[in-house]
Amino acid sequence: MNESAPLRPLTERPRIEDVAILAGTSAMTVSRALRQPGKVAAETLARIMAAVDALGYVPNLSASSLASRRSGILAVLVPTIGNSIFSETVRGLADAVAAADLHLLIGDFGYSDDKRRKLVRALVGRQPDAVVIVGAVHDEAVRASLRRQAAPVVETWELSPDPIDMIVGFSNFEAGATVARHLLARGRGRCAFVGGLESRAEARLAGFAAALAAAGAPPPETEVPADLSIAAGREAFGRILARAPDIDGVFFATDVMAVGGLLECQRRGIDVPGRVAIAGLGNLEIGRQMQPALTTIEIPAYAMGHRAGELILARLAKEDPSASGRVIDLGFALLTRGTT
Amino acid sequence: MNESAPLRPLTERPRIEDVAILAGTSAMTVSRALRQPGKVAAETLARIMAAVDALGYVPNLSASSLASRRSGILAVLVPTIGNSIFSETVRGLADAVAAADLHLLIGDFGYSDDKRRKLVRALVGRQPDAVVIVGAVHDEAVRASLRRQAAPVVETWELSPDPIDMIVGFSNFEAGATVARHLLARGRGRCAFVGGLESRAEARLAGFAAALAAAGAPPPETEVPADLSIAAGREAFGRILARAPDIDGVFFATDVMAVGGLLECQRRGIDVPGRVAIAGLGNLEIGRQMQPALTTIEIPAYAMGHRAGELILARLAKEDPSASGRVIDLGFALLTRGTT
């Protein structure tokens, strides 16, 4: 009886030791073979790989995280996974880190600060190797708990002079101002804004209002939509028109709502852009495909995620803390189309 | 010197032992206090909580996973996170398991079987407590590796007589047949189908073709779109019309593409539904808001996720394996609207 087969029941998952026994080597060497195959003799490697296949061995990542102090997790916090424009950012991030083996652990905080706080606590417990957040974090408790851990943190979609660690975004304020100047240039004297209460929409409104004021135009009518849907855009537009029938230019904080505004105009027989000009933000496909096509602010949704991923990889590789405090402005572009 | 402060540098994350020392108790009791506060004396509990707050202690979940053999992870595999209808399913799932503390680890396999295989390997290493997959898995290697682990697995969005473990879906075949019968009832004799090559779209096409054949109608023209976008729907519709100008009814495998078909008709001045009837699947908001509104198959996107979550919780709670092999059909509904 030279062969010492593992005595554990077959229903249990094999451990590294089981592989080692089957391959006639040690757990150490199996571990090395799996992570740095070049450092193991070819023949040993072959025996180990055969054993891995035979047993269907998959390393227990909880154990390796614990031992190596690297979790392999990239935590991603988004306001909502149901929004395709945020998923562009996630896609950019995933593409950027595809080579490194980091898993994206995606948490959805439903636009709620309270849920975000809980999510951060939960994620910190998983010891993420890095954290990416859609939106800048303004809650001091959350900022502190993210700072406390050593992992790089990238905020996105906004600019802030004081990032937790790094931030990659664009100026929502300038985007709003750019739309206002565009509407003014199109001869619109009575403008409105439709958007929610989170910080990015507020910054767009602030820029929009500032540029109107600078031109001596009246302050914008504003409406807060029920959510970010087409229907909410329709309804908000209807309320604005009821309140201020002379409105001739509307900036919606997102394209989806702007499409609602446009469809509502078409339903009511309101000429766009003859009577009312409409602009959105996001350059989503639906806006591009509408007839007339929607004027919009194109934002670097994919690029922000991709750049965030690159920053993280650089930091993880070089242990280079010099990037900390970095603020990267990726800009935006006004796409003038049929609705203005 | 009675007070023995922890000697570790403050930059390192506190461990349970640090909390125990500060609270004047043992690691065991801290662990218990955090998980089953009712089993710890009120006074001890208060001291522990104060210590937790003072140190900003967050348990290392890699260590607890390893020790408890529960990861707290619910692995979710989706074809793409960029599709809002799949995120409905994820939302349903998240809502169902919100009370239990399970984190959703979402993996995106980009509609690629190869990427899905890798993803499954990676996820299995994280020892998920449960797995939910959008789509049935037909790859035998993947099925085997999911079966090997003890965790419950729920497939969704399809029905299959032989699930890996449990499956919650609807009949894509019947959905296709229902649309065909509806178009026939509307007097359409020359139908077409636009949809991709994955199993769900194929089942819809099979049902669509079968119902046409049963009625003695000619087999459908079919077009495979470049992707699932509005633009792809437009282009596929254009190709169909070029090939078969007498087409009078088109079923698109998803609403987004169907909207493309509708917009293309409007651009070309083709009367819908007078000359061509159009139907989609998904009951997405954009289809509802179009003018005319899109006829569609409403599918239980949210409900499938929610039910999957309930099945998982039941299994996790009762260790009840009787649900295994269960096939749950949540059905669908034809919503007849303006385009047919």
Next chain:
DNA sequence: CTGAAAGCGCTTACAG
């Protein structure tokens, strides 16, 4: 109600 001991399955130094 509380705690000392053992162990979860890996990896990190270190030695050879």
Next chain:
DNA sequence: CTGAAAGCGCTTACAG
């Protein structure tokens, strides 16, 4: 190129 020892930070039984 390979391996024995120690330890990552928790929880599980068990004892009291």
